[in-house]
Amino acid sequence: xxxxxxxxxxxxxxxxxxxxxxxxxxxxxxxxxxxxxxxxxxxxxxxxxxxxxxxxxxxxxxxxxxxxxxxxxxxxxxxxxxxxxxxxxxxxxxxxxxxxxxxxxxxxxxxxxxxxxxxxxxxxxxxxxxxxxxxxxxxxxxxxxxxxxxxxxxxxxxxxxxxxxxxxxxxxxxxxxxxxxxxxxxxxxxxxxxxxxxxxxxxxxxxxxxxxxxxxxxxxxxxxxxxxxxxxxxxxxxxxxxxxxxxxxxxxxx
Amino acid sequence: xxxxxxxxxxxxxxxxxxxxxxxxxxxxxxxxxxxxxxxxxxxxxxxxxxxxxxxxxxxxxxxxxxxxxxxxxxxxxxxxxxxxxxxxxxxxxxxxxxxxxxxxxxxxxxxxxxxxxxxxxxxxxxxxxxxxxxxxxxxxxxxxxxxxxxxxxxxxxxxxxxxxxxxxxxxxxxxxxxxxxxxxxxxxxxxxxxxxxxxxxxxxxxxxxxxxxxxxxxxxxxxxxxxxxxxxxxxxxxxxxxxxxxxxxxxxxx
DNA sequence: AGACTTTAATTGTCCAGACATTCTAGATGT
DNA sequence: ACATCTAGAATGTCTGGACAATTAAAGTCT
Numbered sequence: 274x275x276x277x278x279x280x281x282x283x284x285x286x287x288x289x290x291x292x293x294x295x296x297x298x299x300x301x302x303x304x305x306x307x308x309x310x311x312x313x314x315x316x317x318x319x320x321x322x323x324x325x326x327x328x329x330x331x332x333x334x335x336x337x338x339x340x341x342x343x344x345x346x347x348x349x350x351x352x353x354x355x356x357x358x359x360x361x362x363x364x365x366x367x368x369x370x371x372x373x374x375x376x377x378x379x380x381x382x383x384x385x386x387x388x389x390x391x392x393x394x395x396x397x398x399x400x401x402x403x404x405x406x407x408x409x410x411x412x413x414x415x416x417x418x419x420x421x422x423x424x425x426x427x428x429x430x431x432x433x434x435x436x437x438x439x440x441x442x443x444x445x446x447x448x449x450x451x452x453x454x455x456x457x458x459x460x461x462x463x464x465x466x467x468x469x470x471x472x473x474x475x476x477x478x479x480x481x482x483x484x485x486x487x488x489x490x491x492x493x494x495x496x497x498x499x500x501x502x503x504x505x506x507x508x509x510x511x512x513x514x515x516x517x518x519x520x521x522x523x524x525x526x527x
Numbered sequence: 528x529x530x531x532x533x534x535x536x537x538x539x540x541x542x543x544x545x546x547x548x549x550x551x552x553x554x555x556x557x558x559x560x561x562x563x564x565x566x567x568x569x570x571x572x573x574x575x576x577x578x579x580x581x582x583x584x585x586x587x588x589x590x591x592x593x594x595x596x597x598x599x600x601x602x603x604x605x606x607x608x609x610x611x612x613x614x615x616x617x618x619x620x621x622x623x624x625x626x627x628x629x630x631x632x633x634x635x636x637x638x639x640x641x642x643x644x645x646x647x648x649x650x651x652x653x654x655x656x657x658x659x660x661x662x663x664x665x666x667x668x669x670x671x672x673x674x675x676x677x678x679x680x681x682x683x684x685x686x687x688x689x690x691x692x693x694x695x696x697x698x699x700x701x702x703x704x705x706x707x708x709x710x711x712x713x714x715x716x717x718x719x720x721x722x723x724x725x726x727x728x729x730x731x732x733x734x735x736x737x738x739x740x741x742x743x744x745x746x747x748x749x750x751x752x753x754x755x756x757x758x759x760x761x762x763x764x765x766x767x768x769x770x771x772x773x774x775x776x777x778x779x780x781x
Numbered sequence: 782a783g784a785c786t787t788t789a790a791t792t793g794t795c796c797a798g799a800c801a802t803t804c805t806a807g808a809t810g811t
Numbered sequence: 812a813c814a815t816c817t818a819g820a821a822t823g824t825c826t827g828g829a830c831a832a833t834t835a836a837a838g839t840c841t
Contacts, residue, residue, distance in 0.1 A: 281824060307791055318826045323792085339792040340833030455767045461715040461735035461758035479733040479758075481715035504715035504733075511765070513709045535794060561821055572796045577822085593822040594803030 286315050286325035294334060294348055304342035305335060373418065373440075375404045378430040391421060391497050392486070400427035402440070405471065406500065416502040417468045423495050426450070441487045441496050450495060454488040459509055464501065472503055479504040540569050540579035548588060548602055558596035559589060627672065627694075629658040632684040645675060645751050646740070654681035656694070659725065660754065670756040671722045677749050680704070695741045695750050704749060708742040713763055718755065726757055733758040 280288075293299050306314065311322045326343055329335045337343045381387075381401045388395045402420040407413060422429060426444050433440065444450055460482045469476045480501045487496040534542075547553050560568065565576045580597055583589045591597045635641075635655045642649045656674040661667060676683060680698050687694065698704055714736045723730045734755045741750040 283824075304791095309791080320827085321825060324824085326792095337792065338834080340790075340835075342791060342834095456764060457767070458762055458764040459713050459735065460762040461733045461756075463733050463758075477731075479715045479717050481713065481735070502715075508712050508714040510710060510712040513711070537794075558821095563821080574797085575795060578794085580822095591822065592804085594805075594820075596804095596821060 282315075282317055283321045283324035284328065286311070286317060286322065287328040289315075290325065290329060291332075291334070294329075294345055297348070299345045301345050301348055303345050305345060307342060372408075372412075373404050373406050373433065375402060375430075375433050377404075378402045380424065380427065390484070390499070392494070398424050400424055400430060402430050402433065414472050416500045416507070417472060418498060418500045421497045421499075423493075426495055440498065444496060450489045452487055453490060454492070456486040456488075458484045458486075460484075461504070462501070464503060468501060469503075474503045474505065481507050481509065483509060536569075536571055537575045537578035538582065540565070540571060540576065541582040543569075544579065544583060545586075545588070548583075548599055551602070553599045555599050555602055557599050559599060561596060626662075626666075627658050627660055627687065629656060629684075629687050631658075632656045634678065634681065644738070644753070646748070652678050654678055654684060656684050656687065668726050670754045670761070671726060672752060672754045675751045675753075677747075680749055694752065698750060704743045706741055707744060708746070710740040710742075712738045712740075714738075715758070716755070718757060722755060723757075728757045728759070735761050735763065737763065 290299075290305065299305055305311075305326070308319055308322050308326075311317075311325075312319055315322065317325075326335065326337060330337055334347050335343050335345055379401050381399055383391060383393055383395055383397045383399060385395055388397065391397075391399070393399075399421040400423075402422065404418055404420075405414045406416050406418050408415060420440050422440070422444070426448050429440060429444050429447060432443060432447070441452060445452055462480050462482055464472065464474065464476070464478045464480045466476045468480075469478055481504055482499060482501045484497060484499045486494050487498075489495045544553075544559065553559055559565075559580070562573055562576050562580075565571075565579075566573055569576065580589065580591060584591055588601050589597050589599055633655050635653055637645060637647055637649060637651045637653060639649055642651065645651075645653070647653075653675040654677075656676065658672055658674075659668045660670050660672050662669060674694050676694070676698070680702055683694060683698050683701060686697060686701070695706060699706055716734050716736055718726065718728065718730070718732045718734045720730045722734075723732055735758055736753060736755045738751060738753045740748050741752075743749050
């Protein structure tokens with residue numbers, strides 16, 4: 274390695290175990306030798322052994338389980354490409370000054386088309402909140418937006434008036450919901466005559482639709498928002514940076 | 528917290544230090560009290576103190592520096608939402624059986640429009656490789672694809688014949704280039720008459736364009752690929768999972 | 782055969798100590 | 812005033828020990 278004259282013992286041990294994992298000596302699903310055995314094998318202290326195991330755990334290769342052992346999860350810490358944002362609003366690409374202008378809010382049952390779009394069952398009930406996202410209170414409309422909320426949180430519709438905060442954020446706060454997972458889907462289409470007129474563009478203008486599915490605890494989708502943008506003034510960009518895959522490393526807040 | 532009857536001491540200490548960081552007691556750029564001082568203050572062993580500091584380091588809040596101290600990097604470890612894929616090809620959403628059918632390859636200079644699209648200077652030279660991505664060798668065209676490669680790697684065009692491997696992968700292998708960063712941008716548009724005919728859809732069909740910018744070492748963009756899909760059969764989906772932001776946690780391979 | 786208890790295995794947490802390595806501030810010399 | 816050296820501060824690495832908590836295997840009882 275680099276300019277490092279000497280490799281710490283714990284690193285030599287983790288390298289040795291890593292080689293063993295890669296060679297198939299410790300297959301995925303098996304357990305590494307226990308700490309006591311490793312202490313004996315490498316003639317090192319328990320602290321040093323545990324430090325070596327922690328390196329492998331940080332790489333996502335193993336998972337230590339009290340009372341059980343050290344389970345091998347993967348034989349390879351393949352490089353991963355990561356996109357990371359600090360808050361869901363960074364997925365929006367909207368200027369801070371934009372606002373949501375509520376037009377209608379209705380309690381509906383999903384028909385076949387909507388069920389497919391929302392990924393739910395035909396007949397499922399949702400509260401559908403339709404509106405426009407605009408630049409400022411009286412500004413240019415940016416996009417048409419439909420927000421679907423589960424009936425349990427449907428009363429959020431009454432709280433939207435005049436607020437520029439995202440619906441998911443208000444739901445999280447009001448109902449103590451946690452946003453655990455967000456799926457974003459992009460599709461292209463054509464704006465209907467009505468929407469084109471409202472958005473101030475020609476009928477037949479292509480559009481980019483962004484659907485976001487917000488999942489709370491236990492994986493339940495509690496909100497889906499679908500924004501439809503005229504293609505002329507909207508693109509969606511995201512960026513991936515290379516790094517080790519350490520999925521298990523994310524600590525889960527509560 | 529959860530069902531945990533008792534919080535480990537090291538966690539209590541890291542929580543206490545975290546509160547101090549958040550309260551501004553330890554501003555960004557300052558050093559936390561040294562280990563010896565913390566041992567005294569919390570009446571805990573050095574191991575326990577170091578474990579507490581490691582928690583903060585894992586959260587990306589501090590950085591321990593031998594001989595120097597523990598530098599405060601940030602006052603807030605905001606939860607981050609992460610999308611992670613194992614390889615760039617996972618960003619493609621193409622079936623494995625798809626193939627790239629090369630139509631033309633030319634050496635061009637970027638005009639104003641192309642320069643804006645590629646994010647380069649007017650007059651910059653690129654090798655433009657145009658083609659169709661199809662299902663299998665004789666299959667249905669999926670999309671129209673233009674790949675732009677820097678002239679240095681332009682000879683890759685001669686190697687594409689009959690291969691189903693991605694261009695970026697062949698470049699990485701042939702020229703020992705490394706893919707450090709990928710930016711993906713999605714826009715909506717309308718297929719031109721020529722492209723619509725080639726893709727077997729009606730003229731005026733909306734399209735979803737996916738542009739991918741591959742950066743190598745030093746941040747240089749060595750390839751840009753632009754795929755244009757008929758909207759009817761293509762959507763782009765990605766998923767974010769919540770976790771602590773631990774940007775410093777990614778180890779950088781080479 | 783199944784349920785329950787006990788024992789052993791295994792990792793987690795906490796303590797203490799010592800030496801190594803790096804960095805910085807202060808002292809000393811030119 | 813600048814360069815060099817030294818001592819002290821600070822974290823890194825490694826050792827040893829002990830008790831706690833969890834899991835699984837073995838033994839016992841019905």
